[in-house]
Amino acid sequence: MLHLADNDLVLAQRLGEWVGRGPALEEDIASTNVGLDLLGQARLWLAYAGEIDGRSEDRFAYFRDSGEFRNLLLVEQPNGNYADTLARQYLFDQWHVLLLAQLSMSCDARVAGIATKALTEVRYHVERSAGWVIRLGDGTALSHARMQAALDALWMYTGEMFAVAAAERALIDAGIAADAGALHAPWLTAVQRVLAEATLAIPDDPWMQGGNGRGGKQGVHTEHLSRMLAEMQVLPRTYPEARW
Amino acid sequence: MTPVLPDEPLPRRGPPDPRLVWRALGTVADPELPAVSIVELGIVRGVECTADECIVTLTPTYSGCPATRVIEADARAAVASVTDRRVRMLTALAPAWRSDWIAPEARRKLAACGIAPPRPGGAGPAITMTPDRSAIRCPHCGSRRTEEVARFGSTACKAQHRCRDCLEPFDYFKPH
Numbered sequence: 205m206l207h208l209a210d211n212d213l214v215l216a217q218r219l220g221e222w223v224g225r226g227p228a229l230e231e232d233i234a235s236t237n238v239g240l241d242l243l244g245q246a247r248l249w250l251a252y253a254g255e256i257d258g259r260s261e262d263r264f265a266y267f268r269d270s271g272e273f274r275n276l277l278l279v280e281q282p283n284g285n286y287a288d289t290l291a292r293q294y295l296f297d298q299w300h301v302l303l304l305a306q307l308s309m310s311c312d313a314r315v316a317g318i319a320t321k322a323l324t325e326v327r328y329h330v331e332r333s334a335g336w337v338i339r340l341g342d343g344t345a346l347s348h349a350r351m352q353a354a355l356d357a358l359w360m361y362t363g364e365m366f367a368v369a370a371a372e373r374a375l376i377d378a379g380i381a382a383d384a385g386a387l388h389a390p391w392l393t394a395v396q397r398v399l400a401e402a403t404l405a406i407p408d409d410p411w412m413q414g415g416n417g418r419g420g421k422q423g424v425h426t427e428h429l430s431r432m433l434a435e436m437q438v439l440p441r442t443y444p445e446a447r448w
Numbered sequence: 449m450t451p452v453l454p455d456e457p458l459p460r461r462g463p464p465d466p467r468l469v470w471r472a473l474g475t476v477a478d479p480e481l482p483a484v485s486i487v488e489l490g491i492v493r494g495v496e497c498t499a500d501e502c503i504v505t506l507t508p509t510y511s512g513c514p515a516t517r518v519i520e521a522d523a524r525a526a527v528a529s530v531t532d533r534r535v536r537m538l539t540a541l542a543p544a545w546r547s548d549w550i551a552p553e554a555r556r557k558l559a560a561c562g563i564a565p566p567r568p569g570g571a572g573p574a575i576t577m578t579p580d581r582s583a584i585r586c587p588h589c590g591s592r593r594t595e596e597v598a599r600f601g602s603t604a605c606k607a608q609h610r611c612r613d614c615l616e617p618f619d620y621f622k623p624h
Contacts, residue, residue, distance in 0.1 A: 231598075234599060241511060248511055320543075325510060325511065332599050
């Protein structure tokens, strides 16, 4: 549950960093709208996690350190240039849409309800991010080079999206959680199709970050997460009782 | 209890009457779409009245919609104006809200205030790279020669479009 919530929360915060700085007004709005959807989804997951664990949404969001976050390494990577942001978004959206489709059939009615709600939103996200990967990849020499460089840099973070943690196995067998391993083939097929249309190459280095059970799901993060959290959490940590 | 001023209608006493509750909810507008009520938008999913309480179930349009809390507060206040019994607000995520739930009358009202209503059928089950964006009617001049400017707009529920005949930009309520 925290894995699902933290993916949404961390990426929403990253997208929020584009507020007022988007390359065009429409894209500024698009980034923040996607971020808003993800923040809403994070809140739904955190509210459910809180019913089990007793913590409030704000306790989860503002009073955990990076080692307690369970998000993918991919979503905590810095925004970089706009190709970096959209490559990150597409690789995540394409996985997210497949994951939510699985979770919408979960035996846990609450999980299925949240996933079904989120799925309609994320379908819309992947259409946009795939469209931008194609547009920049099949664009000018500069936009192509930047999008290829972005994919090359981010590819090593995609492996852990399909790793199943030992603790998840029982939930998968019970029909509650999705088997992330089964998402790899459809994800790769979709990514190959989009990258082919974008005239981009799939990076050929197979080495992946977060292997051996030491990745985001286990709380082992890149240094970028703690810096991002410092900005996200500073206000409630400095003034814990502040209300506005 | 706050004193009731003489020129304000007295709050209604007694157990909640479902017809009055629905009518009260019908006066609550979505703050981002003031032309239509939350009942017409399909946000109110149920009203349950007993002798000593009224339970109203709402569903969010978009999970991150910032208007959700305002809508809940406004709906609660509206119900409290027709009964003095306890009002409970519940949120239902399933079944997930669909733009097809927007009432026909509300679709006309949206168009009348410059927002093109969503195409029937929602976003559809398929994930496509080339979604069908044809034939969205311009709410200003009625032309179907329109184009998408951006997939996201001024609020979570809208996209930005433009008419190629009258050249006016307009909001399009995203099919969902």
